[in-house]
Structures are given as C-alpha cells and as structure tokens.
Amino acid sequence: MPLIRDGIFVEDNFATIADGEPFPANGTIVSLARFHKDREALLARNAPVGVRLKSEESPEALGEDVHRLSVVVLEFPKFRDGRAFSWARILRTRLGFTGEIRAAGHFLYDQLAFMHRVGIDAFEVPENITLPEFHRALGEMTDVYQPSADRRKTIRQLRAGFETLPSLPSGERAG
Amino acid sequence: MYRYDEFDARFVTERVAQFRYQVERRLSGELTEDEFKPLRLMNGLYLQLHAYMLRIAVPYGTLSARQLRMLAHIARKYDKGYGHFTTRQNIQFNWPKLVDVPDILADLATVEMHALQTSGNCIRNVTADHFAGAAADEIEDPRPIAEIIRQWSSLHPEFSYLPRKFKIAVGGAAHDRAALKFHDVAVEIVKNEAGETGYRVYAGGGMGRTPYVAHVVGDFVATTDILAFLEAVMRVYNQSGRRDNMYKSRIKILVNALGPEEMRRRIEREFAEIRAGGTLEVPAEEIARITDYFAPPAFEALSDVSPEFEATREADVDFRAWSDVNLAAHRAPGYSIVTISLKPIGGVPGDASHEQLDALAELMDKFGIAEIRVSHEQNLVLPHVRKKDLSAIHARLAELGLATPNAGLVTDIIACPGxxxxxxxxxxxxxxxxxxxxxxxxxxxxxxxxxxxxxxxxxxxxxxxxxxxxxxxxxxxxxxxxxxxxxxxxxxxxxxxxxxxxxxxxxxxxxxxxxxxxxxxxxxxxxxxxxxxxxxxxxxxxxxxxxxxxxx
Amino acid sequence: MANLPQILTANRLRDGDVVYWRGGTWVTALADAEVFPDDAAAEAMLKAADVFVKGREVVNPYLFDVRIAADGVKPVKEREIIRAAGPTVRVDLGKQSRRYV
The missing domain is CATH 3.30.413.10 (Sulfite Reductase Hemoprotein, domain 1)
Structure with missing residues (x-):
C-alpha cells in the first residue's frame, strides 16, 4: 500500500510482521502483544521499531517505551471507529511522542484533514489516491476553531491577532 | 444575536463546498452509500420514508427575521411549502432532492445558517433555554457560552467519529426549560457562595431505549475552563464508550457502567492535563466579546402595567385567554415573553408553512422584534415584546392561525414525525x-x-x-x-x-x-x-x- | 404457512423518491409494481437490483410482503402502506397527492 509521509509519497522502510514471524533485518512493526512479549530483543536490535495498535489499544499501554519507538501505527478497522483520533492526540500531547504516527486500515478522503490535525503524519493510502487529492483534502477548510496537535492557530487566535501561542506542556512537539 | 465575522463566513462557505464535493463523489460512484451516509448525516441529511430530509441547525434556538424569510424561501423553492420544528430547536424539511442540497446549504450560508452536525455520531447542534436573555428567573444568558461551544464543536478533528451522537444543552435559570438532565452533557450556569458565575456540568442523561437522568460530573467549572472540561469529557467518551452495540454506545451507558465517581475521576485526569496545556482556555475578554453579541435590546423605560394591554384584556375574551396562557414573565417592566403555539387544535405539532414564516418575519420587523426563538417544545417564542403591542400582535397571530391559547396545557403536545x-x-x-x-x-x-x-x-x-x-x-x-x-x-x-x-x-x-x-x-x-x-x-x-x- | 408474495422497493439516489421494481425498470407507483409470488424469484431479483445500486440509480433495495386483494395489492405492514401513499396527516403530499390533482 502506498505511503504518504509529511505530504509526499515515500518508500515504506518498515516491514509489518505477524506475531509468529522472525524479525526482518531492518525496521519492523509488531503488534502490541508481540512488543510486550519480545520487548528486550526488539529494543536490543540495531534497527528501528514500530508498534501497531488496534483501535481498542491505548498508546498509554506503551509507557515510557513509546520514546524508543520510531513509528506508532494506528489502526482504523472501519472508518466509523474514531478512537484513533484520540490515540494520536494522546501520543502527541500527553506522551510527547515525536516519531511517526501512521494511519492504517479503512479511512476516507474526508477524514484526512482531521487525522492530520490530531497528529497523524503518515498515511497508508489506497492505490488510487493522488498527491493533489491528498493535499486538496487537507486544504478544504482554511481555518479551524479548535486547538489540536497540529498547533494551527485557531479562529479565536486569528481574531485576536495572537502572535504567540500559549506554552505547551513539556514534550508536546512544535510545528 | 451572534453575527458571523469573516472567519465564520468563510468556514460555512467552505463547508458547503466540501459537502458539494461529497455529493458529487456520491453521484459519480466514488463514494458508496455506506461511506456517504455518515458524511451526509453530519450535514443533517437523512433518507427517510418518502424522501430525503434535511435538518437545519438553529443554534440555541435563535433566529432573525431575515433567517426566517430564508427558511420560507427554502420551503417554497426546494420543498413542499412547509417546515417542521423539532425537539432540538432545529427545523426539518421533508422533501429535498439530494442534488439540490448543496444549493440549499449555499442559500443558508448567505444568512449565517448551516446544517452542520445536526445528525451523525458527532457533537450535535447546541441547544439552550428558549427564554434566554428574557426570563425573569435567569442568572445569565446561556447563549454566549452555547455559541462558544458551537464554535469549538464545529468540525472538531478528534470528536467527529464518536461511538454515537452527542447532545449538549445549556441553561441558566432556576426553571429548566432546556431538559438539561436528559442530555449527554448539560451546562448549567450557577453562582457559587462568593457570587461568582461558573458552570455545573452534567453527563450521562438521555432518553432512547435506556433513559437516564444525568449525573453531575463538575460541580463548579470556572468560565475560562469550560472548553477544557468539555474536551476532557469527550476524550473519556471517545476512548471508552462502547462501539460494539449501537444501543449501548451513548455516554449515559458509560457513565452508568463506570459509576459517576469513576467517570468523574477519569474526566478530572484529562481535564487537569488539558487545562495545564492552556490552549483551550477561554479568556474572559473572549467571553465578554461573544456576550456583547447577545446584549438585550435597549428596553424602554415602561411601567409594568400597560393600559392598552389591560383594556384589550377587558374587551376581548380571546385575547384574555391567550394572554393568560401564552405569556411569560419578562425581566424588564412593561415587557412580555410570547409563546407562539405551533399546536393548533387538530394540527401537526411543530409544522409551519412558508406563508406563516414570512408573515412572522414581517410581524417582527413591524414591531421591532429582532429575534424569534424555537423551543424544544416545538413552539416559537418572541422573547422581547412590549405589553402595549400585545393586542396588535395577537390579532395578527390569530389571522395566521398562530394564536392558539394552549402553551403548557394538555393540547400543547410534543410529537415526533413518527x-x-x-x-x-x-x-x-x-x-x-x-x-x-x-x-x-x-x-x-x-x-x-x-x-x-x-x-x-x-x-x-x-x-x-x-x-x-x-x-x-x-x-x-x-x-x-x-x-x-x-x-x-x-x-x-x-x-x-x-x-x-x-x-x-x-x-x-x-x-x-x-x-x-x-x-x-x-x-x-x-x-x-x-x-x-x-x-x-x-x-x-x-x-x-x-x-x-x-x-x- | 405459505410465504406471502413480495415486492421489491428502493429509493432513487438523486431525489430520494420511493420506487418499485417492474420488469427491468423502476416505477414510482405501488400499483405498477411487479409482484413476486415465491421467495426464490424475489430473492433473485433483490440480488439483481445490486446492479442499480452500483449504477447509482437507487439505494437501499429490499423486499416487503403484500397481500393480493380484489382492489389490488396491499402491503402487510403499515410502514409500506404509508410509504406507498405519503404522510397520512398530509394527504395533499406524496404519491397519494396525484389523486387530488
């Protein structure tokens, strides 16, 4: 499946492996269960590690280990299941995760802008989506009413001509 | 009442374009019905028994004469000449064509209206006491905070795919006219012992197949913290609300499964973090700025006793009956709150024809009444009427079939479309x-x-x-x-x-x-x-x- | 108990109007609808309707039971009776209104 990261198509340099499979040479993405089971071995390897969370799995289950991960994959089992929107937000804001947050599974064009706002920066997209479409989706609405992980200025801040944003709790990434 | 600035105007216009593109993709086959359904619902569009139905938001139930005229226009041009006011202060049109809906939304945008989030598993149109700003028993007008909540909840990136729908109501008076305790979340304006205004927040009320009265989850939330608190409630719900069974997915089920104490604990944890982040703080100046929009009209210094009013009461038995029942106490002397019953004997509760909507707009202009309200009891309300104008207003309402003297009585019946x-x-x-x-x-x-x-x-x-x-x-x-x-x-x-x-x-x-x-x-x-x-x-x-x- | 005859119905995508199946096309009046006397034929036709769903002509096709009376077919359920006619509280609207034109 094609991968868009930071707004462009990129090579996926991670292999997602099933729970019984051996680790590949390079980057690997495992389930949360596998991560808990093989944590020591995974982190001891000299290769980047990612964890794929099911929609009912909170990233808080990763604890401090989250900072040793390169990527967290959030699964959308069906597009109506919106838990991952909160997981992404928690990863960025509460846990201060600065690595890649990748969306996988079933989601719609019409959700891309929301996903981007809550901190998802990589998308496993269907074959037929083009880059112009992807960017169109992100740009449909010029302004937003709520602060989120993307730290876009809100309409209220624009009205007030705010130049600086309130300080963020430590760990929340800028930009 | 609230007026859009350039940001609000662009937001609604772009939202229309977004929906137009969604309809195009549905018609071209790019979207299946399964994919399109939640998107159309988030813009208030249902497929009902006979046709599509479009539910238009009337935020906190407040409309201007200009907006009323636009609703009449939509009823004429795109529908079958009438609209239906609902128990959530919205208006529904029962016969629009899918292909016309983007144009209807574009027309609405010209009068600062929309159909955003009037359905779907998202934060719905915010409702409020229909006597807001006029009632004698009010602590504070609930609409400024309702407007602040409306803006915060519009296309919220984190909370647009919730387990189920989410209804918020706001009230600020001793008498609850907004059915607060039957909402997913209710915000009640209260005063503490020091005389400061804050919010008591309830969660977990609702009707449906498992009715519950809401529990208090926030005793006294500071005005500047209300959005942080609501965001905390939403985050707990989005994480933990059930998604395996649509009949058990409302927040009321979660609150009652966890127990109110555990629910409060979880909300507190999220709230502490969000509050510390500071990004959702509502500064006092912002509350003041929004409140200015809702400033009451400059009330004339009138005696509370109006000789014209008393004389008509003496002379006209119909007027006397109507004024006994359909008027409520206003905070300003010499003024009254008028309930316009949409419950004529034998009529359809909540229905209004395009002629009636237009005529009401004209009546408002004639008597200098800037706004009209929709009540959750499916009636309309003129919030600020000089008592001396009442007899003329009553006479006109009677001509329009809108003077049924039954507000709050046994024939003032709420009924869903069924x-x-x-x-x-x-x-x-x-x-x-x-x-x-x-x-x-x-x-x-x-x-x-x-x-x-x-x-x-x-x-x-x-x-x-x-x-x-x-x-x-x-x-x-x-x-x-x-x-x-x-x-x-x-x-x-x-x-x-x-x-x-x-x-x-x-x-x-x-x-x-x-x-x-x-x-x-x-x-x-x-x-x-x-x-x-x-x-x-x-x-x-x-x-x-x-x-x-x-x-x- | 023998199964009741059935009719295939859907809503038109573009305007939402209620339509019924008749010999390869969709018609707007219940009286014109094709009645399937047995389950197998009805189910086969419901499957065949999928082409029209994919072709974006209709949405949500399904079957409902009817009884054959002297004056025509009558749906078993109140829901389909009202759907075929229009709101009972506004007989000037919906399909029934044609009788009043």
Whole structure:
C-alpha cells in the first residue's frame, strides 16, 4: 500500500510482521502483544521499531517505551471507529511522542484533514489516491476553531491577532 | 444575536463546498452509500420514508427575521411549502432532492445558517433555554457560552467519529426549560457562595431505549475552563464508550457502567492535563466579546402595567385567554415573553408553512422584534415584546392561525414525525397528537386541567421525549399493527424524572380514551393547586392503572 | 404457512423518491409494481437490483410482503402502506397527492 509521509509519497522502510514471524533485518512493526512479549530483543536490535495498535489499544499501554519507538501505527478497522483520533492526540500531547504516527486500515478522503490535525503524519493510502487529492483534502477548510496537535492557530487566535501561542506542556512537539 | 465575522463566513462557505464535493463523489460512484451516509448525516441529511430530509441547525434556538424569510424561501423553492420544528430547536424539511442540497446549504450560508452536525455520531447542534436573555428567573444568558461551544464543536478533528451522537444543552435559570438532565452533557450556569458565575456540568442523561437522568460530573467549572472540561469529557467518551452495540454506545451507558465517581475521576485526569496545556482556555475578554453579541435590546423605560394591554384584556375574551396562557414573565417592566403555539387544535405539532414564516418575519420587523426563538417544545417564542403591542400582535397571530391559547396545557403536545415521515418509526405519532388535541379542545376544560405535558414518540428512540412527559406515549409495532404504551410521571424540567410504564399498550382507537380516563383520575384526586405530575407522584400509578384499563 | 408474495422497493439516489421494481425498470407507483409470488424469484431479483445500486440509480433495495386483494395489492405492514401513499396527516403530499390533482 502506498505511503504518504509529511505530504509526499515515500518508500515504506518498515516491514509489518505477524506475531509468529522472525524479525526482518531492518525496521519492523509488531503488534502490541508481540512488543510486550519480545520487548528486550526488539529494543536490543540495531534497527528501528514500530508498534501497531488496534483501535481498542491505548498508546498509554506503551509507557515510557513509546520514546524508543520510531513509528506508532494506528489502526482504523472501519472508518466509523474514531478512537484513533484520540490515540494520536494522546501520543502527541500527553506522551510527547515525536516519531511517526501512521494511519492504517479503512479511512476516507474526508477524514484526512482531521487525522492530520490530531497528529497523524503518515498515511497508508489506497492505490488510487493522488498527491493533489491528498493535499486538496487537507486544504478544504482554511481555518479551524479548535486547538489540536497540529498547533494551527485557531479562529479565536486569528481574531485576536495572537502572535504567540500559549506554552505547551513539556514534550508536546512544535510545528 | 451572534453575527458571523469573516472567519465564520468563510468556514460555512467552505463547508458547503466540501459537502458539494461529497455529493458529487456520491453521484459519480466514488463514494458508496455506506461511506456517504455518515458524511451526509453530519450535514443533517437523512433518507427517510418518502424522501430525503434535511435538518437545519438553529443554534440555541435563535433566529432573525431575515433567517426566517430564508427558511420560507427554502420551503417554497426546494420543498413542499412547509417546515417542521423539532425537539432540538432545529427545523426539518421533508422533501429535498439530494442534488439540490448543496444549493440549499449555499442559500443558508448567505444568512449565517448551516446544517452542520445536526445528525451523525458527532457533537450535535447546541441547544439552550428558549427564554434566554428574557426570563425573569435567569442568572445569565446561556447563549454566549452555547455559541462558544458551537464554535469549538464545529468540525472538531478528534470528536467527529464518536461511538454515537452527542447532545449538549445549556441553561441558566432556576426553571429548566432546556431538559438539561436528559442530555449527554448539560451546562448549567450557577453562582457559587462568593457570587461568582461558573458552570455545573452534567453527563450521562438521555432518553432512547435506556433513559437516564444525568449525573453531575463538575460541580463548579470556572468560565475560562469550560472548553477544557468539555474536551476532557469527550476524550473519556471517545476512548471508552462502547462501539460494539449501537444501543449501548451513548455516554449515559458509560457513565452508568463506570459509576459517576469513576467517570468523574477519569474526566478530572484529562481535564487537569488539558487545562495545564492552556490552549483551550477561554479568556474572559473572549467571553465578554461573544456576550456583547447577545446584549438585550435597549428596553424602554415602561411601567409594568400597560393600559392598552389591560383594556384589550377587558374587551376581548380571546385575547384574555391567550394572554393568560401564552405569556411569560419578562425581566424588564412593561415587557412580555410570547409563546407562539405551533399546536393548533387538530394540527401537526411543530409544522409551519412558508406563508406563516414570512408573515412572522414581517410581524417582527413591524414591531421591532429582532429575534424569534424555537423551543424544544416545538413552539416559537418572541422573547422581547412590549405589553402595549400585545393586542396588535395577537390579532395578527390569530389571522395566521398562530394564536392558539394552549402553551403548557394538555393540547400543547410534543410529537415526533413518527411513521408518517420517519424511516425508524414503528408507529405514527402525529395522528395521536391530533386526536388528543381535538378531544381536549375545549379551552375551559384545558385550563381546568392546567399544566400537563403530553409527549409522544413513534419509536423507542424517543425523539418525542415520551420518557419526560407527564403523560408519555410510545408507539410500538405489534405484528404490523400500531399500539401505544402509556407512561406517567416523567418530567424534563428541573425536577427531572423518567415516566413509568402503566401497562400493556392500547390500540390506535383506544389510546385517546385511555388518556382521557387518566386525566379524569387526576381531576378527581388532585388536592389544591396540584399539577397532574404532582398528583401522580403523590398517589402513585395504581389508581390511574385501574381506571385506564377498566374499560379495556 | 405459505410465504406471502413480495415486492421489491428502493429509493432513487438523486431525489430520494420511493420506487418499485417492474420488469427491468423502476416505477414510482405501488400499483405498477411487479409482484413476486415465491421467495426464490424475489430473492433473485433483490440480488439483481445490486446492479442499480452500483449504477447509482437507487439505494437501499429490499423486499416487503403484500397481500393480493380484489382492489389490488396491499402491503402487510403499515410502514409500506404509508410509504406507498405519503404522510397520512398530509394527504395533499406524496404519491397519494396525484389523486387530488
């Protein structure tokens, strides 16, 4: 499946492996269960590690280990299941995760802008989506009413001509 | 009232374009119906029994004359000449074509209206006390904070794919006219001992198949923290609300499964973090800025006694009857709050024709009335009327068929569209309301009965608020035949309670008689000035049950 | 008990109007609808309707039971009776209104 990261198509340099499979040479993405089971071995390897969370799995289950991960994959089992929107937000804001947050599974064009706002920066997209479409989706609405992980200025801040944003709790990434 | 600035205007315009593109993709086959359905619902578009239905938001129930005219225009141009006001202060059109909906939304945007989040599993249109800014018993106008919540909830990136719908109401008076405790979340404006204004926040109320009265989850939330607090509630719900069973996915199920204490603990944890982040703080200047939009009109210094008003009351028996029942106390001397009943005897509760909408707009202009309200009881309200204008206003309303003197009486019935329009309904609701109102049409009898709220739903989803009716009626389907269950003792006011089911259902031709027998029991057993509800609470269901089924 | 005859119905995508199946096309009046006397034929036709769903002509096709009376077919359920006619509280609207034109 094609991968868009930071707004462009990129090579996926991670292999997602099933729970019984051996680790590949390079980057690997495992389930949360596998991560808990093989944590020591995974982190001891000299290769980047990612964890794929099911929609009912909170990233808080990763604890401090989250900072040793390169990527967290959030699964959308069906597009109506919106838990991952909160997981992404928690990863960025509460846990201060600065690595890649990748969306996988079933989601719609019409959700891309929301996903981007809550901190998802990589998308496993269907074959037929083009880059112009992807960017169109992100740009449909010029302004937003709520602060989120993307730290876009809100309409209220624009009205007030705010130049600086309130300080963020430590760990929340800028930009 | 609130006016869009350039940001709000662009937001709504771009939202129309976004929906237009969604419709295009549906028509071209790029989106399946399964994918399109949640998108159209988030813009208030249903596919009902006969056609599409478009539900347009009337945020906190406030409309200007200009907006009323636009609704009349839409009814004429795209629909069949009428609209239906709902129990959530919205208006519905029952016959729009899918291909016309983007144009309807574009027309609405020109008068600062939209259909954003009037359906779907997202934060719905925010409702408020329909007497806001006028009621004598009000601490503060709830609409500024409702507007702040409206903006925050519009296309919220984190909370647009919730487990289920999410309804928020705001009230700020001693008397609850917004059914606060039956909402997913309610914000009640309160004062603490130091005299400061803050918010008591409730969560987990609701009707539907599992009715609950809400629990308090925030005793006194500071005004600057309200969005942080609401975001905390939403985050707990989005994470933990059930998604495996749509009948158990509302926040009321979560609150009652966890228990209110655990719910509070989880909210507190999120709230502490969000609050510390500071990004959702609502500065006092912002609250003041929004509040300015809702400043009451400059009330004239009038005597509370109006000779014109008193003279017409003397001379005109119809006016006297109407003014006895349809006026409420205003905070300014010499002014009144007028309830315009959309419940003519034998009529469809909540329906208004395009002629009526236009004529009301004209009436507003003529008497310098800047805004009109939609009540959750499916009536309209003129919030600020000089008493000396009342007789002329009444005369005009009477010509329009809008002067039924029954506000709060037994014929002021709430009814959902039911099986006459709704795809989900099991039974019709409107014809039952019509026959009940015909049965109790006699005004003397109505006034003898006094306050009695009948609420009718055509299915368990309870859009007609039957759980909160003094008399609630629920339509059910028994092998293809309509039956009606009676519930007694519900209340949607500050003394919120859920009605109890009386017993087996009544047939379509029995239900009106059954209600009448129940009312007779009240008339025989009431003590002093006791309302129907009070008598039910005092004597219990038994005497009513006995009589209701006596002739069965 | 023998199964009742059935009719295939849907809503038109573009305007939402209620339509019924008749010999390869969709018609707007219940009286014109094709009645399937047995389950197998009805189910086969419901499957065949999928082409029209994919072709974006209709949405949500399904079957409902009817009884054959002297004056024509009558749906078993109140819901389909109202759907075929229009709101009972506004007989000037919906399909029934044609009788009043």
């Amino acid at each position: 099986l006459d329009y709704c795809d989900l309904a099991n039974a019709r609701a409107i014809p039952i309301a019509q026959r009940l109102s015909e049965r109790f049409a006699d005004l003397k009898r109505q006034r003898d009965i006094g306050e009695l709220k009948i609420k009718i739903s055509g299915c368990i989803n309870a859009c007609g608020h039957h759980h909160a009716g003094h008399i609630g009626i629920l339509g059910v389907d028994k092998k293809g035949v309509e039956f009606y269950q009676l519930q007694l003792g519900g209340s949607g006011a500050e003394d919120a309670s859920i009605g109890e089911i009386l017993g087996p259902g009544f047939g379509e031709h029995e239900i009106v008689d059954a209600v009448e027998r129940v009312v007779d029991v009240y008339l025989e057993r009431r003590e002093g000035s006791e309302r129907f509800l009070d008598t039910v609470r005092r004597v219990g269901l038994e005497p009513f049950k006995e009589r209701a089924y006596a002739a069965h």
